[in-house]
Amino acid sequence: MEVASESGIASRNLETGRHWRASAARPRLSVGFILARRFTLCAFANFVDVLRLAADEGDRSRQILCRWAILSDTMSALPSSSGVLVQPNERLGDPRDFDYIVVVGGLIDEIPNLSPEYTRYLRRAAEAGVPLVGVCTGAFILHRAGLMDGYRCCISWFHHADFLEQFDGLEPVSDQIFIVDRDRLTCSGGASSAHLAAYLVEKHVGCAQASKSLHIMIIDEAMRAEKPQPGIPLTLRTDDPVVKKALLLMQQNFDMPLSVAEIARRLGTGKRQLERHFRHALGSSPQAACLEMRLSLALHLLEHSEKSVALIAAECGFCDTSHLSRMFRRRFAATPQEFRKAHPAASLAEA
Structure with a gap:
C-alpha cells in the first residue's frame, strides 16, 4: 500500500480549502443592470435594494450572497426620468458573467434612443441562454430587440395602449404584477420591481433573505406573480x-x-x-x-x-x-x- 506523504496531503488540503473558499465567495445570485435613458428611478431602486438587503447580514450592503452591477457602453452617467444621475460601474462584457440581465425602462419617447451596443449585448445574452428581465417599459426594449417573440409579457395598465400601438398583434398582460415565462421575466415597474426581485432572491438565495429585504423596506410580504396590479385599469374598452x-x-x-x-x-x-x-x-x-x-x-x-x-x-x-x-x-x-x-x-x- 502506498502511503501519501505529509506534504502531499497538505497540498491537497490547501487546494481543497481554496476551492471551498472560492465556492463560498461566489454569489448565489448575480444581476447585471441596463438602464435606459431617463429610466424610472423607483423601479430600479426597488429592485436593487432587495438585492442589497439580501446580500449580507444586517445593513452592511456587502455583495456576498448577491452581486449586481450597472452596465454601460460608455461609462457615462445615466439620467433617470426624475433627473437624478446614476453612475455605471462596469462596461458591457460577457453576459454570462451574470445569472440575469435586467433592463430598466422609463419614458416611452426615449426607448428608440437606446444605444445599439445595448441591443447587441442583449441579443448575445439571449443566445447564451442568460435570462432577460424587463422592468417597467424594459419589456418594450426587449420587444424592439426581437427578444420577446412567443413569450408572455407583463405591462403596466398605464402603458397598455402604448404597447398595443407599438407592437401590432401582441397582447400584453396588464392584470398581474409580474410574469415569469421561461427565461423571460417582466414586471409592471414601481413596487412590483421589489416583488420580482424578491422572487429571484427566494429562488436563488433563500426565503428568509427575501422576506428580510421586504420587511426592511416596509413591505409586509412577497406578492405572487398573479397578484393584480394596483390602480384602476380602464373600465371602458375601445379600439379607437x-x-x-x-x-x-x-x-x-x-x-x-x-x-x-x-x-x-x-x-x-x-x-x-x-x-x-x-x-x-x-x-x-x-x-x-x-x-x-x-x-x-x-x-x-x-x-x-x-x-x-x-x-x-x-x-x-x-x-x-x-x-x-x-x-x-x-x-x-x-x-x-x-x-x-x-x-x-x-x-x-x-x-
Missing part, C-alpha cells in the same frame, strides 16, 4: 386610438378632471371631432365616459379601502360628498355610505 388616449388622459387627472376642450388640445384634435370619436366608439359623450370611470374608481375605493367618503370624493374629482352621493346613487341605486355598509367584509379584507 384617439378615444384610448383621451380615456388615459382622463384617468390620469381624476382628481381635477380636464375639460373636453383641454383633452382635445392635448391630443391635437378638435373638440367636436373628439366628441364624434366618442359617440362612434362608445356611444356616449366624453363627459359621460369620464363620469363613468370616476364612479367606477369611487366604487373600487369604497369596496377595497377604508378611506373616508370625503377623501374618495376628492380623489375622484367630485366637489364634495353630496355631489358624489348624488351621482353614485344615480348610477348604483345606493349612496356611498349604503354601499359600504352592504360590503363591510371586502373593505376590511383589503385594509
